[in-house]
Amino acid sequence: MTSVIKVENLSKRYRLGKREVKKDTLFGQIGYIMGAPVRNFKTLMSLTNLESEKDSVFWALNDINFEVEQGDVLGIIGHNGAGKSTLLKILSRITEPSSGKITIQGRIAALLEVGTGFHKELTGRENIYMNGTILGMTRREIDSKLDEIIDFSGVEQHIDTPVKFYSSGMNVRLGFSVAAHLEPEILVIDEVLAVGDAEFQKKCLGKMQDVSGHGRTVLFVSHNMEALQNLCTSAIILKHGHLVAQGQTHDMVHEYLKNYLSSNNRISWEFEKAPGNEDYKFLEATVTNGKQDNSKVFYTSDEIHFKLTAWIKKPGQQIDLTYHLVDEMGTLVYVGSSAFIEHEKLGGGFVEMHSVFPRNVLNEGTYSVSRLLLVLNKGHALIDVKDSISFDLLPAPNGLLGWMGNKEGVLKLSNVSWEINQTQNDTRN
Amino acid sequence: MNTPATKIQVIEPSKGWQLIDWRELIRYQDLLYYMVVRGIKARYAQSILGISWAIIQPLFTTLIFTIVFGNVAQISSDGAPYLIFSFAAMLPWSYFSNTLTEAANSLVSNSNMITKVYFPRLILPISAAFAKLLDFAIAFLLLIALLFYFGLTPSWEVVFLPILMIIMIMFSLGLGMILSAMAVQYRDVKHAIGFLVQILLYAAPVVYASSSIPVKYQFWYSLNPMVGVIEGFRSMFLSTQPMPWDWILTGGVISVIIFVFGAFYFKRMEKIFADVA
Known part of the structure; x- marks a missing residue:
């Protein structure tokens, strides 16, 4: 290679x-x-x-070295400000490097935004030509693909309407379908998949899969770890402008999440400042995957362990814990409470409460505890803490559903049973 | 790569003054075309009078000049009716001032494109210069109508019109390239340009005739390429004075210098556009 x-x-x-x-x-x-x-x-x-x-000089990229082989799909991982976008901008010739050298073999096209150059007064059709020529296509190339582009975008009915009357979704679809019909040997894609509806994103991911399937080289920046895992053959991690690791995508994603994930798995308070009052205090809340490695990485195939440490002054009280689990959209997913089970009376010191959420129930996504309540006598809330711990659930390793890794819905539920029978044969023909 | 024909591209920091990559510009000619179309369509979209604004603007300015300078101040118009005397000057002048303003702002107003995709940035000021040619052509039709109205016949020297237009385009675009590159870093340009165009209006023979400039200053005066262009227009359409070839030559040389310098300066500044835009 x-x-x-x-x-x-x-x-x-x-x-x-x-x-x-x-x-x-x-x-x-x-x-x-x-x-x-x-x-x-x-x-x-x-x-x-x-x-x-x-x-006062800031190094956005500092002495980066790597190579990409033909047909590779390279993921570029890093926090905001790690230098990912700067790297893509240099690769796509938008800006020049301060030093160093990049050698590229083949035609390169960069997609840092969808619908660059769209003008709201022009029709969809005119904007296809506008955007296409900005991306380096010729008029003739666009002519030959026009029907396909319009078809892919799904806005054929409005193609001769000025795009200012389009919804933002339609704009994105149109922009994306122009981009999806570029045929460079090397394609550079920034976080553009973050826009658009889920259905259309899948279509685009599929189109891109096509691209890499044809032996084309793709460089891909995303915060979407699932998309990275499913599309990329290898990955690099950037941190503060330095290249800190490179290797197989799965290892890199794990590495990145372990070290750089910002989700808040543990929250603890000093005794004096702890939420509560003189008689009751919350001291610590954690969420772990129940494994020894204490890692911040959660897979859907892991159990989710919640642990709360509290301090209760007087002994012998009927104390329960309630937590509200929400997804990234803020939808209440589950309310867990010890009030529904029989347990001993508590108090006169420190207490620990555990709750284990079973594996393979929740789908991939970011979840957080929106409310954490300490309840007295199964009714009176003593402490109510808003927005505390959170965690990211990733698709289980090797459990990929092809490129359509993103299974929709809150629940994953691997044990739902089915029965499928054909009840009657059609006799009409 | 098994195909040796594959293009190898090297990205490195560039140094010093470089030539414009004309071949690349030609490769992007379709983009230039759509930028011009976009510029024209977007400007006149959702307006009742549409493209007729290209006539209204210079015509009304000329009418005001005719009243103020022709009737009230009684400025000499070399024997021609003042209205057509100033309109013949207004034609190249409008092109110059509109192109300069549009080209100078072209990079800043398209900064969203500059920071998201690579294309030869020169397309932006060039497309402004091309788009304004449409306005020029429409106003030109009005000039012909006015010639009929006043019963004037252009001289045979009208065949040199393309030369004057080339000087006019090169000067406008050259200055536009310089100002657009400066405007990316210094936003003052945007504020200064309206003011600059206004001053330049009086430094060119738009409302008065060059013959009113004392002869000993006329060489210095003709260093402004628009002087030769405007007087050339008057000469070929109104036959007020003989064709001012000496001024056209001086203006031509200056506009070539400005154009070449503008192209180099633009290229030199190009690499920082995306960083400071």
Whole structure:
């Protein structure tokens, strides 16, 4: 295999803005205002003159090296500000590197946004040509694919209507179907899949799968770990402009989630500041996958262990715990409560409450505990904590449903039973 | 890669002054075409008078000039009716001022495109210069109508019209390229441009005749390429003065210099557009 993209010692620096010093006397302020044009000029000049002051220079990318082989689908993983977008912008020639070199073999097309160049006064058809030519297609190429593009977008009825009358969804569909019909040897895609409805996203992912299936090389940035796992053959992780790891997609996704996931699996309070009152306090809430590794990575095939530590001053009380579990849309998924079970009376010190949510029930997604309640005598809420712990559920390893990994709905429920029979044969023909 | 014909592309920091990549521009000619179409359609969409605004704007300005400078101030119009005297000047002048304004703002107003996709950025000011040619053509039809109305016949020198138009386009576009590249970094350009165009109006023979400029200053005056272009227009359509070839030559040389410098300057600044836009 030959590498079609070779990135060597690539660096990019930007200038950071400096904080202005304000004067606190009237004359100082007047002088400051009068001096503003000179200062502004210096600031604007320095936007392009990076050599002068070393201290306010920010390295968006620092000495990046990697290679991509033909037919590879490379995922680029990293937090916001890790340098992913800068890397894509350099690859797509939108901006120049400060140093280093990239060698590319073949025609490259970049998709950092859908519908670039769309003008709201132009019709859908005119915007297809507008957007297509911006992306580097010729008029003739677009002519030959026009029907296919219109068909794919699903907006054929409105194709001769100015796009200002389109819904945002229709705009995205149209933009995407132009992009999906680009035929470069190398395709660079940013977080564009984040827009559009789920159905259409799937269609696009399918189209892209086609692209990589034809031996084309794809570079793909996404925060959607499922999409990355399902589409990419390998991945790199960027952190603060450095390339910190590269390898198989599944390992990289796991690595990234383990170290960089921001979801909040544990929350704890100092005794004095803990929510509650003099008699009752919450001290800690955690959610774990029940395994020894204490990892932040949850798969749908893991049990979900909730643990709450509380302090109850007086002994012998009827105390229960209730939690509300919501999905990323804020939909209440489940209310768990110990009030429905028989258990001993508590109090006179620290207590721990455990709740284990079974495996293979919840679907992939981000979940959080929207309310955490301590209840007295099965009725009176003593403490009510809003928005505490959260966790991300990922598709189980090796449990991929092909590229359509994204199963819809809140519940996964692997044990739903079916019975399928043909009850009658059609005799009409 | 088993096909040796595959293009190898190297991305590296560029250094110094570079030539415009004309071949790349030709490859993107379809984009240029659609940018021009977009510029024209978008401007006149949802307006009742539509493209007739291309006539209304210079015509009304000319009418006001005729009243103020022709009737009230009684400025000499080299013997021609003041209305057509100033309209013949207004034709190239409108093109210049509109192109300059549009081209200078073209990068800033399309910054969303510049930061999202690569294409030769020069397409933006060039498409402004092309789109304004339509307005020019429409106003030109009005000039012909006015010539009929006043019973004037253009001289045979009208065959040199393309030369004057090339000077006019090169000067407008050259200055437009410089200002558009500057405007990305210095937004002052946007505020200054309206003002600049207004001043330049009086530095060119739009409301008065060049013959009223003292002879010893006329060389310096003709360094403004629009002087030769405007007087050339008057000469070929109104036959007020002989064709001012010396001014046209000076203006032609200046506009070539401005155009070439503009192209180099634009190319040099191009790499930072996406970073500061």
